[in-house]
Amino acid sequence: MLRANAIVGQSGGPTAAINATLSGVIRACLDSTDRIGALYGARYGIEGLLNEELIDLFEQFSDKAQLRLLERTPSSVLGSCRIRLPDACEDDSIYKRIFNIFERYRVRYFFYIGGNDSMDTVSKLNKYSMMNSCNVITIGIPKTVDNDLMLTDHTPGYGSAAKYVATSVLEILRDCAVYTAKAVTVIEIMGRDAGWLALAAGLPGYINGHGVDLVYLPERAFSKIEFISSVSSALETHPNVVIAVSEGIRYADGTYVGDSDNRTDAFGHRYLGGAARALVDIVDRRIGCKTRAIELNLLQRCAAHLQSATDISESIRIGKAAVKAAIKGEGGRMLAFERSSGRYFSKIKTVNADDVANRVKNVPDEFINKDGNGITRACAEYLLPLISGEIKNEYKNGLPVYCTIKQRGQYV
C-alpha cells in the first residue's frame, strides 16, 4: 500500500492528558513512516482543518524531549472547537470541503481526540467517506474529565482530574478543620450529566477515615429535606461539615439546583454553575451557620502539575493504539479501555464510535450508597488505580515547564 498522510485534531474541553494522547499518536506515526508520510495537527479541531491551519507535527516534534514535555502539558496544545457537523444528507457542503482538503493533503487517516460530541463527528465523517468512496479512515480517541463515554471502562483525562479533585478535597478538609465554630463548606465539582468526577471527592474519606460528609450526584434526585436533615445530623457530630456536589444535580422534577440562568453553549448544553452556592443558600436560610461555597472550576481539568501517572501512560498508549487501528482500516471506531479482572490492568480495544456519540454513561448504582449521598467501597476500588502514580514535572523559576508550539507568531 502507498504511503499516505494523516491529520490529528483535538476537540471539546481541555484535559491534563489530551496532549499525552496526541504524543502517543505522534510517536506511533513516527514509528510507521513506511505507511504514514506526514502527520499534520489541525489547529482548533474541525474549525482549523476547514481553514487549513495545519502544523507539521513530525517537524515540530522531531526532538523526543519535546514529546516528553508535551505529555506533561495541560490543555489542548493544538487548540479545540465545539463544532457539530450537520447530517450529510441534509447539507453536505462542509463534508465536501473537508474531504477536498483531505484529498489535497493526501490524507488517508484522520484522528479525532474528543468526547461524545466528537464521536458524532467521527461517525459522520466515516459514513460520508464510505458512501462516497473517499477512502479516508477516521478514528476516534476518547478524552474527557467527565468519564461519561459509553463502552469504555474510563476515559483518558479522568484519572488526572480525579486525582486533582481528591487531593484538593483532602487539603480543603484540612483547612476547614482548624476552627471550632460550626461551619458548612460546599465544594462544587464538574459534571453536567454524570457525577463521575464528584465521586473522587469521596476518596479521602475512604482512605483516611476523615472525609467529606456528603456527596451529591446528578444520578440521584436532590431532596432539600434530606439535605437539611443530613447536614443537621452531621453538624451534631462535628463542627466542620464539608459537602461535595456535582454541578449538574437536579431536583426530582428535573430542574437544576444550580440553574441560576438559562445560558446554553454551542451544543445547546445548559451552562451550569452555582450548585454549591444554591446549597450554601439553603444552609444559610434553614440552618444558619458559617458557610462557604468553593468551585473547583477550570483547574480540575487543566492542573497538569498533579497528573496521574496511570492516566498519562494510558493516554499515550491509547494514542499509539489509534494509529495501529487506523492502519488496520478500522474507520468509524473509537479506542476504548477494558479493565482486567483482578490486579488492575487496562486492555485497549475498539468500539463503534456511533454507539458512543451523543450518549452519556452514568455512574452505576453500585457506586452510590443507599442514601444517595456518598460513595461505596466498589466505587473507591474502581477509582484508586486511575489516580495512582505521580509524574515528576520539570520546573524552572519555580513554575512547571510546559510545551509551546509556535505558528505564525501565535502562542499555543
Next chain:
Amino acid sequence: MLRANAIVGQSGGPTAAINATLSGVIRACLDSTDRIGALYGARYGIEGLLNEELIDLFEQFSDKAQLRLLERTPSSVLGSCRIRLPDACEDDSIYKRIFNIFERYRVRYFFYIGGNDSMDTVSKLNKYSMMNSCNVITIGIPKTVDNDLMLTDHTPGYGSAAKYVATSVLEILRDCAVYTAKAVTVIEIMGRDAGWLALAAGLPGYINGHGVDLVYLPERAFSKIEFISSVSSALETHPNVVIAVSEGIRYADGTYVGDSDNRTDAFGHRYLGGAARALVDIVDRRIGCKTRAIELNLLQRCAAHLQSATDISESIRIGKAAVKAAIKGEGGRMLAFERSSGRYFSKIKTVNADDVANRVKNVPDEFINKDGNGITRACAEYLLPLISGEIKNEYKNGLPVYCTIKQRGQYV
C-alpha cells in the same frame, strides 16, 4: 537557670507552611532540653489554651519521620482561633486565667504563630507579663499568605501560596487559549487589604512572555472606565483575555468592587468575595463576550502539594530562631526576614511585635506598573526566589500523605 516548659499555638488563617514553622519550634526545643522540659501544643490557639487543651509535642513528635511529614502538611495541625484579647487595663480576667495556666504548667516560653492580629496578642501578653512580673516570654512568629506584615521582607506561607497562584494561573492560561471565540476570564485571588498574592499572577507572563493581560490590586483605586477600555484593547489583540484581581479591590470612594454583602468576621474585617463576578458582570453588560469568573479560594492557602521549597525551609528556620530568641529573653518580639542584597538569602532578626500588630504593609509603588494594572520587573525579581524549589511529597493510594495527630479521638 532552671528548666521550664513552653507552649506553642497557631492562630489566624491556615497556610501551607505554618506546620513547617511549628516543626522548627519543636526541633529547636528538642535541641534545648537543658532549658526546656516540655513543649505543649495549644489546640485552637488561645481558645484551646484557656480550655487547657494541650498536647505533649515531645511525645507526639518523638519520631523524626513524623516531623518531616508535619513540614509537608497544610493548614494548622493544632487548630486555630480568631480571638482578640481585650486591653488588660479594661479587663484583665482573661489574662489572669492565661497566666494561671502558664504558672500551673510551669511555662516560661509562649510561641504564637500568626499574622498581624496574633501579634497584637503577643504584644499584649508580653506587656501583661512585664507589668505583673510573671516572667513569661511571649514570642511572635509570622505567618500569613497575605504577606502584609510590617518589618519583615516577606512572611512564611506567602511563597507557597504565590507558587500555587502562579502555577494555577499558568494552567488556566493554557485552558483559556484553546478556543478562538472572544472570552474574558477573571481570576480572583486572596488579599483583603493588600495585593501581594495577586502579584504572583503576573509571574507566568514575566517568565514565559504569555501571561495575564491585567492585574488589579487594592493598592490602586479601581476605575470602571479604565477597566472597560483596557479589556477592549486586549480583546483587539487576542481572543482570550485573562485578568487577575485581588478580592479587596476598591473604587476611588473606598467601596469594595466585590462587596456583595456586608458580613464581617470575628475581627470586624469585612467578608469579601465576588470581585471576579463583579468584573465579569461589567464585561457582560458593557462588552458582551463569553465570560468566566474563577475564585482560587481556600486552595491558594492550603495546597501543600505545591509547596515552595524556599518557603518551607525558611519556615522551619524561623521556627527554630524563635526558640533561640525566647531563650535569650526577647519577649514581645516577632521574628522577621531580612533579604540580603545580591544573590537571594534571608537573614532572620527580631522586631517589636507591637510595631507589627494590627498594621498592614501594602505593595510598594515600584512593584506596580504605571497604569496600575500589572506588575513590574522589580516585583518579579522580588517574587521569584520566594516560589523557588519544589518539595517531593510522600504519596500513598495516589494522594499526598499528611500528618495527623489524634487527641481524645479527635481528628486534627
